[in-house]
Amino acid sequence: MARVARLAQRIPIVLMAIFIILPMVAVLLYSFATRWTSNILPDGYTFEHWIDGFTDARFAAVLVRTLLLAIACAVLDLILVTPAVYWQKVRNPRIRPFLELAAAIPFAIPFVVIAFGLLALSGRFAPQLQGTLWLLLPAHAAVAFSFVYWAVDSSMTSAGVARLSEAARTCGAGPMTILWRVVLPNIGPGIASGALLAFGASFNEIALVQMLVGNRFETVPLYMLNLLKGSNADFNLLAVMTSVTFLVTLVLSIAVVYVNGGATTQLANTNPGRRETQ
Amino acid sequence: MADQLSFGLASTRGRSSHLRRFASRLLVWLADWSMALPLLIVSALMLVAPMVAMFAGSFIDGNGQMSLVNWSDTLGSVASQRAIGNSLLLGVTVATITLIIGGPLSWQVSRMLRLGRAFSLGLLNVAANFSGIGLGFAFVAALGTYGMVTLAMQALGLPFSPVSQSSFWGMVIAYEYGNIPLFVLLSLPAMSLLRDEWWEAAQTASATRWQFWRHIGLPILMPLMLADWLLIFTWSVGMYGLPLALVGSAPRAFRLITVEMGQSMVGSLFGVNHVPVYAVILMVIATITLLAYRLIVRRAMQWLV
Numbered sequence: 001m002a003r004v005a006r007l008a009q010r011i012p013i014v015l016m017a018i019f020i021i022l023p024m025v026a027v028l029l030y031s032f033a034t035r036w037t038s039n040i041l042p043d044g045y046t047f048e049h050w051i052d053g054f055t056d057a058r059f060a061a062v063l064v065r066t067l068l069l070a071i072a073c074a075v076l077d078l079i080l081v082t083p084a085v086y087w088q089k090v091r092n093p094r095i096r097p098f099l100e101l102a103a104a105i106p107f108a109i110p111f112v113v114i115a116f117g118l119l120a121l122s123g124r125f126a127p128q129l130q131g132t133l134w135l136l137l138p139a140h141a142a143v144a145f146s147f148v149y150w151a152v153d154s155s156m157t158s159a160g161v162a163r164l165s166e167a168a169r170t171c172g173a174g175p176m177t178i179l180w181r182v183v184l185p186n187i188g189p190g191i192a193s194g195a196l197l198a199f200g201a202s203f204n205e206i207a208l209v210q211m212l213v214g215n216r217f218e219t220v221p222l223y224m225l226n227l228l229k230g231s232n233a234d235f236n237l238l239a240v241m242t243s244v245t246f247l248v249t250l251v252l253s254i255a256v257v258y259v260n261g262g263a264t265t266q267l268a269n270t271n272p273g274r275r276e277t278q
Numbered sequence: 279m280a281d282q283l284s285f286g287l288a289s290t291r292g293r294s295s296h297l298r299r300f301a302s303r304l305l306v307w308l309a310d311w312s313m314a315l316p317l318l319i320v321s322a323l324m325l326v327a328p329m330v331a332m333f334a335g336s337f338i339d340g341n342g343q344m345s346l347v348n349w350s351d352t353l354g355s356v357a358s359q360r361a362i363g364n365s366l367l368l369g370v371t372v373a374t375i376t377l378i379i380g381g382p383l384s385w386q387v388s389r390m391l392r393l394g395r396a397f398s399l400g401l402l403n404v405a406a407n408f409s410g411i412g413l414g415f416a417f418v419a420a421l422g423t424y425g426m427v428t429l430a431m432q433a434l435g436l437p438f439s440p441v442s443q444s445s446f447w448g449m450v451i452a453y454e455y456g457n458i459p460l461f462v463l464l465s466l467p468a469m470s471l472l473r474d475e476w477w478e479a480a481q482t483a484s485a486t487r488w489q490f491w492r493h494i495g496l497p498i499l500m501p502l503m504l505a506d507w508l509l510i511f512t513w514s515v516g517m518y519g520l521p522l523a524l525v526g527s528a529p530r531a532f533r534l535i536t537v538e539m540g541q542s543m544v545g546s547l548f549g550v551n552h553v554p555v556y557a558v559i560l561m562v563i564a565t566i567t568l569l570a571y572r573l574i575v576r577r578a579m580q581w582l583v
Contacts, residue, residue: 012383013398016458020405023416023455026426030419036429080317087313095314102321108564109329110516112536113557116543117328120335120554142324145317175313204410206519211543221519224411228418228523239419242412253403 024246030239049236059223059237063244066203066219069133073140073202074195077148080141082191085152086179090165099153103146111143115211122212131216139208144201148194155190156183192259200252204245220245329561336554352555357533362559365515365535368446372453373511379454380461381503387462388469402459409456414523417443417452443524444531452524453517457510464509468502501578505571512567516560535560 031049033042053059088095106114118139122129129135161183168178184191206221215222220241227238311318339345352358387398408416420427421440431438441448472495480490518536525531535556542550 009386012379013386016379016383017398017401019455020401020459022427023413023420024408026420027412027416029426036424080320083313084317087311092310092314095311095318098318099314102318102325104568105321105325105329108512108568109325110518110536110560110564112516112518112539113332113560114325114328116539116553116557117330117332118324119543121327121331138320139324142320145321200407204412204519206410206522207540210540221411224415225519225523228411228415235419238415242415245412246408249407250404253400253407257400257403 027239027242027246030235031243033236033239049240053237053240056237058218059241062218062220062223062241065217069137069140069217069219070199070202072137073144074148074198076137076141077145077198078191078195081145081148081152081194082184082187083179085149085156086161086165086183089156089161099149103149106143106146111205111207112211114139114143115207118208119211131213133213133217136208136212136217139212140202140205141198143205143208144198147197147201151190151194151197152187153190155187159183159186161186189259189261193256196252196256196259200249203248332554332557332561336558340551348551348555352552355552358538358552358556361533361535361538362556364446364533368449368453368532368534369511369515371446371450372457372514373507375450375454376457376461376510377503377507380458380465381499383458384462384465385469388466399463402462405459406456406463410519411523413455414443414452414520417448417455417524421448421451446532449521449524449532452520453514456520457514460513461506461510464506465503468499468506471502472498501574505574505578508567508571508574512564515563 029042030036032045032047034044034046034048036042084095084099088099118135119130122135126135164182164186165178168182173182204221206219206225209217209219209222210225215226218226224238224241224245227234227241336348337344337346339347387395387402390398417425419425422428422443423440425440428438428440441451443449443452476494477490480494485493516536518540521534521537522540525537531537539553539556542553
């Protein structure tokens with residue numbers, strides 16, 4: 001009787017698991033299906049769509065482009081955020097409210113709003129930037145920086161960076177030396193998880209890409225949207241790309257948990273000050 | 279003469295020392311902010327300025343004059359009213375369903391043993407991060423006319439016809455995919471505020487499970503759950519990629535603020551002046567939510583810690 005009750009308790013989480021897994025399974029099957037119109041499972045299976053995808057010039061270019069953009073965004077965010085948080089901790093606490101406010105913006109404000117604002121501003125003051133990477137990359141860095149900020153901030157706090165750098169200063173080290181040789185080695189997990197989250201945010205972002213560069217710089221989400229909306233949509237190819245993005249998401253999720261020593265339950269969309277997005 | 283000279287020297291010395299003091303103060307200020315300046319400048323240009331531009335843009339008409347014409351145009355148009363109403367309705371519905379399903383689910387996960395917990399958290403994390411266009415397509419692949427679930431139901435002989443992905447309930451189902459897991463992850467820390475000893479104490483006082491929840495559990499958790507409800511509501515209203523994929527090229531789709539904004543850009547010029555107004559509405563919702571969230575969490579935590 002108790003056993004039945006315990007099993008019954010499990011029903012909600014099992015139903016949720018099915019709800020989560022079913023669409024993923026459908027996509028995976030689609031990417032391997034020869035023809036699939038009337039039975040529960042596809043009529044046959046093939047690797048053809050995967051091979052087609054990766055040998056297709058557009059598909060491959062889209063994937064490489066998006067990966068490079070996401071890496072650039074993560075690196076830029078680290079370069080921007082780490083010194084700022086370090087300086088706030090060891091020199092000037094008055095920086096903090098400004099960083100908190102800036103981090104709250106991408107947390108709460110939809111990216112479409114930022115995208116249209118940037119479109120209007122760049123049209124007015126810097127039309128030569130429109131449609132270029134020089135607008136898209138800083139925009140992605142700006143909307144993804146809160147993830148890096150929260151990760152770096154909490155790992156600097158727990159590493160006791162203020163005391164570390166005081167000790168290093170007594171030994172005659174300058175700020176850059178301290179940052180590079182004392183602080184960075186102590187906040188590895190924060191840097192890694194922040195970078196992974198920023199990478200993921202840029203990889204999946206569509207509003208800014210669509211508004212600021214459009215098809216001149218087709219990224220994975222934009223490519224999928226174009227395929228989905230096209231009149232002769234190739235759903236099998238779309239399924240391959242969706243599987244790829246799903247794999248990227250999965251790897252990122254596992255990597256974040258791994259670099260945090262398995263302790264974290266908080267990921268991309270779940271942060272302290274909050275969380276918070278889009 | 280000597281007097282005059284020394285006086286002149288003194289005054290130049292005075293001026294230059296004033297200048298030097300100003301310069302040194304500027305240097306100190308620069309040093310105080312230096313390492314944070316690049317980030318602050320990027321945030322100001324890429325986050326704050328666009329918001330200001332949208333806000334100002336909503337009060338400027340086609341000729342560059344200050345006016346309320348964008349607002350009266352937008353709020354007076356039936357299509358816009360419907361889009362605004364739809365977005366709010368969708369946000370409220372999604373957040374409420376999320377709360378009703380996610381709350382108990384979160385409680386359950388918080389009381390799981392290690393293995394089950396790790397597995398559930400992994401699954402929820404992946405679902406919370408799988409979003410946008412990919413998720414939209416996944417729903418078409420599962421619940422579309424030729425989707426896997428649809429075909430399975432029909433193969434079993436059930437007269438199952440799926441809700442259209444671009445209809446209200448179709449969107450609600452797709453939104454819940456990411457939002458319920460997100461809600462569980464958000465509210466897990468709150469669940470551990472409720473100590474097991476309190477349930478034991480309540481039992482010693484011969485309270486039923488219902489009484490425990492009615493008088494202890496819910497009063498403690500409700501404020502925090504409402505705060506998470508607010509976040510889910512705001513994020514749902516602001517979602518862009520997912521509804522865009524679900525709407526696809528369906529002509530009779532459920533209209534939403536964010537999708538309308540995107541389409542005014544891609545399509546004709548019609549309705550372009552609605553965009554800044556929509557943007558301001560979204561910003562107001564986000565700001566109110568954020569302030570209310572902080573207030574609620576602070577008050578709820580006050581007596582707990």
